[in-house]
Amino acid sequence: MFKEVSEMSDNKSTENKGTVVKDNEEKRVGVFVCECGVNIGGVVNTRAVADYIGTLPGVKVTSVNKFTCSDSGQADIQAKIKEHNLNRVVVAACSPKTHEPTFRACIEQMGLNQYFLEFVNIRDHCSWIHMWEKEKATEKAKDLIRMGVERSKLLEPLQASEVPVTDKALVIGAGVAGMQSALDLADMGFQVYLVEKEPSIGGRMARFDKVFPTNDCSICILGPKMVEVARNKNIKIMSYSEVKAVEGYVGNFNVKVEHKPRYLDVAKCTGCAKCSEVCPVEVPYDFNEGLGTRKAIFVPFPQAVPLRALIDKENCINCKACAKACASGAINYDMQTSYTDLNVGVIIGAVGFKTYDPEPRHDYGYGLYDNIITAMEFERLLNAAGPTGGHVVRPSDCKEPIRVGFVNCVGSRDKNTNIYCSGVCCMVTIKNAQLLKEKRPETDQTIMYIDIRTPFRAYEESYNRSRNLGVKFLRGRPVEVKEDPVTKNIKVRVEDTLAGEIRNLEFDLLVLATGIVPNEGIGKIQQLLKLSKAADGMLMEAHPKLKPVDTTIDGVFLAGCASGPKDIPYAVSQGSACAGRATILLKNKKAITEGITAVVNPDVCVGCEVCIPMCPFQAIKFDEKENKANVVKALCKGCGTCVAACPTGALEQSHFKNNQLLAQIKNVFRFQEVAA
Amino acid sequence: MSAESAAAPAAAKTDGWEPKIVAFCCNWCSYGGADSAGMGRFQQPASTRIIRVMCSGRIDPLHVFNAFLEGADAVLVTGCHIGDCHYVNGNDKTKIKYKYLENVVHELGIEKERLQLNWISASEGEKFANFIRDVTAQIKKLGPSPLKPEGVA
Numbered sequence: 001m002f003k004e005v006s007e008m009s010d011n012k013s014t015e016n017k018g019t020v021v022k023d024n025e026e027k028r029v030g031v032f033v034c035e036c037g038v039n040i041g042g043v044v045n046t047r048a049v050a051d052y053i054g055t056l057p058g059v060k061v062t063s064v065n066k067f068t069c070s071d072s073g074q075a076d077i078q079a080k081i082k083e084h085n086l087n088r089v090v091v092a093a094c095s096p097k098t099h100e101p102t103f104r105a106c107i108e109q110m111g112l113n114q115y116f117l118e119f120v121n122i123r124d125h126c127s128w129i130h131m132w133e134k135e136k137a138t139e140k141a142k143d144l145i146r147m148g149v150e151r152s153k154l155l156e157p158l159q160a161s162e163v164p165v166t167d168k169a170l171v172i173g174a175g176v177a178g179m180q181s182a183l184d185l186a187d188m189g190f191q192v193y194l195v196e197k198e199p200s201i202g203g204r205m206a207r208f209d210k211v212f213p214t215n216d217c218s219i220c221i222l223g224p225k226m227v228e229v230a231r232n233k234n235i236k237i238m239s240y241s242e243v244k245a246v247e248g249y250v251g252n253f254n255v256k257v258e259h260k261p262r263y264l265d266v267a268k269c270t271g272c273a274k275c276s277e278v279c280p281v282e283v284p285y286d287f288n289e290g291l292g293t294r295k296a297i298f299v300p301f302p303q304a305v306p307l308r309a310l311i312d313k314e315n316c317i318n319c320k321a322c323a324k325a326c327a328s329g330a331i332n333y334d335m336q337t338s339y340t341d342l343n344v345g346v347i348i349g350a351v352g353f354k355t356y357d358p359e360p361r362h363d364y365g366y367g368l369y370d371n372i373i374t375a376m377e378f379e380r381l382l383n384a385a386g387p388t389g390g391h392v393v394r395p396s397d398c399k400e401p402i403r404v405g406f407v408n409c410v411g412s413r414d415k416n417t418n419i420y421c422s423g424v425c426c427m428v429t430i431k432n433a434q435l436l437k438e439k440r441p442e443t444d445q446t447i448m449y450i451d452i453r454t455p456f457r458a459y460e461e462s463y464n465r466s467r468n469l470g471v472k473f474l475r476g477r478p479v480e481v482k483e484d485p486v487t488k489n490i491k492v493r494v495e496d497t498l499a500g501e502i503r504n505l506e507f508d509l510l511v512l513a514t515g516i517v518p519n520e521g522i523g524k525i526q527q528l529l530k531l532s533k534a535a536d537g538m539l540m541e542a543h544p545k546l547k548p549v550d551t552t553i554d555g556v557f558l559a560g561c562a563s564g565p566k567d568i569p570y571a572v573s574q575g576s577a578c579a580g581r582a583t584i585l586l587k588n589k590k591a592i593t594e595g596i597t598a599v600v601n602p603d604v605c606v607g608c609e610v611c612i613p614m615c616p617f618q619a620i621k622f623d624e625k626e627n628k629a630n631v632v633k634a635l636c637k638g639c640g641t642c643v644a645a646c647p648t649g650a651l652e653q654s655h656f657k658n659n660q661l662l663a664q665i666k667n668v669f670r671f672q673e674v675a676a
Numbered sequence: 677m678s679a680e681s682a683a684a685p686a687a688a689k690t691d692g693w694e695p696k697i698v699a700f701c702c703n704w705c706s707y708g709g710a711d712s713a714g715m716g717r718f719q720q721p722a723s724t725r726i727i728r729v730m731c732s733g734r735i736d737p738l739h740v741f742n743a744f745l746e747g748a749d750a751v752l753v754t755g756c757h758i759g760d761c762h763y764v765n766g767n768d769k770t771k772i773k774y775k776y777l778e779n780v781v782h783e784l785g786i787e788k789e790r791l792q793l794n795w796i797s798a799s800e801g802e803k804f805a806n807f808i809r810d811v812t813a814q815i816k817k818l819g820p821s822p823l824k825p826e827g828v829a
């Protein structure tokens with residue numbers, strides 16, 4: 001049997017690998033029960049399970065392994081396939097979502113079709129959730145494996161198919177993570193489309209004043225990277241643009257990108273900002289977190305890439321002063337939204353984050369009292385290019401504050417908002433307090449925290465430095481925040497939980513360290529790319545430990561805060577990681593897709609066409625001549641919805657055929673031995 | 677038959693009777709939700725046997741009826757939240773199908789607790805566990821299904 005296969009695979013490389021179609025041959029099942037250390041073995045009596053399973057018809061051998069996925073565990077499977085001439089393999093272990101590919105490859109090596117593997121989950125669905133009911137868990141494991149054994153006997157060989165991969169990439173979001181992905185892919189020679197919804201690339205990092213723990217100027221290290229992206233011939237920046245539609249599959253995504261009108265010709269605009277000088281409209285400047293103002297025609301910020309102006313049509317009063325001021329005649333008030341269609345092989349989602357907005361809930365009085373600001377606002381006040389030219393002043397009277405309080409974990413680690421830790425806010429607060437102390441040593445800072453978290457290189461040192469500079473740390477969350485109506489000072493009542501006493505403090509300015517929350521439009525991206533959302537509202541990776549930048553969708557990767565709070569080095573690493581993962585597909589120019597599709601039995605199909613509207617991928621075509629439905633395998637994603645709709649049973653979903661599912665259903669149950 | 681069904685609920689009151697519940701889970705969301713429940717060690721009664729399908733849209737009324745006829749005390753149809761379907765809108769079709777299925781099952785005289793629909797995402801492990809706990813408690817009160825063949829557990 002093995003010889004037969006190796007000959008075949010020599011002839012037709014991957015196409016026929018591991019195919020042995022002998023349907024009426026005797027089913028010889030091998031069952032491999034994994035103990036997963038004590039994860040399964042500590043709850044389920046694996047020996048008893050294996051003994052019971054061994055009595056089922058068709059089961060030729062059972063085996064219990066400490067770790068079936070280990071080298072020795074896989075070697076055991078392979079040895080038993082050979083020894084007992086097995087043609088079906090049942091692995092009872094963890095989740096097929098993580099380990100099915102491992103064992104499919106393992107049996108394929110022995111010449112078995114990879115779809116002859118049946119994977120039974122007795123860890124996540126059994127031992128882990130019945131930790132204190134060992135007997136019941138053991139009985140359940142027997143049931144689950146019996147279901148798997150009976151299903152395995154009905155499994156049919158399938159072919160995974162190969163699809164070509166377009167060697168171009170789409171990166172959504174041009175923050176520091178997305179830019180890194182784009183640069184790495186471009187440097188490896190691939191064409192990259194970098195789509196950014198804002199008028200400039202750079203993302204959130206462009207708004208920071210300094211970055212911890214080195215206290216480097218943020219834009220000074222980011223600016224050159226932005227320029228590098230713009231200069232790279234393989235990167236096409238699509239700023240002020242959004243992805244509107246994504247169709248297709250790994251290797252062949254068709255993407256529609258919408259370009260919002262800037263109302264000026266980007267090719268003609270020089271970014272001189274003469275237009276802004278004459279524009280009479282002033283609105284709050286979003287780049288400065290709403291502090292200070294900008295004009296209705298404006299360049300996003302001095303280091304913007306592309307350094308081009310745009311008109312904010314919502315606030316424009318159509319005075320046309322800018323058109324007169326523009327020496328290059330770039331202004332075009334009639335510009336329309338335009339679209340570009342792209343064909344790419346991979347998509348990297350680096351859709352970023354926003355900071356928690358304390359305004360609607362008035363956390364700690366934010367939005368009620370003037371002298372309470374967020375850390376991002378504080379960041380802009382510190383910035384030399386910010387609204388105050390780098391002078392930290394308080395909003396009520398524009399005076400420089402002396403006593404400044406910082407509150408950590410606003411919108412993080414709080415059951416009322418978000419339970420997760422945003423991870424970066426401690427360091428942001430520490431950095432901000434340091435910067436103010438260095439600028440104005442006479443100031444007095446108090447940081448009110450739950451725990452200080454400084455886990456990475458040089459972070460703890462930065463924390464120590466703040467202490468040495470005289471920044472005070474007070475462990476406790478403010479319980480009451482009030483404004484003095486006369487002085488506009490902020491009065492805080494807080495329990496110092498280390499000293500065990502209530503403290504009443506007065507500050508000139510209170511800064512809230514707001515956490516990281518999912519970016520706007522993350523839901524839209526989730527639906528476009530068909531991804532899952534995690535409990536924190538951010539997108540979910542394929543595996544939290546081993547596939548941190550992959551997703552469950554082949555060819556789609558995630559970088560940066562799209563998949564949870566991260567600091568800058570982490571986001572940059574993920575950007576590079578995505579580029580690396582994507583290159584595997586782009587370089588090989590091919591991807592393997594699942595062999596699971598719908599199949600029509602033309603002898604049974606009556607041509608009723610019920611199935612056709614069921615398919616969201618237009619994979620079922622109607623053959624007028626034959627009066628039969630036809631499944632286009634390349635388009636079929638294998639969901640099986642059409643199969644459930646077929647009134648005659650002409651449609652079947654391979655690997656999830658009715659008889660296979662019914663075998664599982666039937667074997668949930670067994671006849672009870674009647675007690676005498 | 678009548679004597680049996682009268683006897684069945686009485687048996688249910690004896691401690692230790694564990695209902696048998698068949699749960700159909702879609703590969704992308706609710707099956708992942710069950711995995712997440714495991715990862716989070718959210719303890720559940722050992723009542724449920726999960727059958728994986730790629731999409732909840734694949735779940736055929738045939739499967740549900742068969743489960744009842746084989747002896748299921750309850751059948752759960754689960755999938756991705758509406759709008760989150762891996763296959764665009766398979767769960768929308770599940771929802772429509774489920775309405776009809778529900779009617780037929782009720783007409784057969786099966787209590788409404790015995791057939792339930794729920795949308796559970798891959799990250800909602802706790803929700804999955806709570807769902808199983810709730811359904812199991814409801815079914816324990818009802819006792820074995822009237823369709824359960826004799827001698828089947």
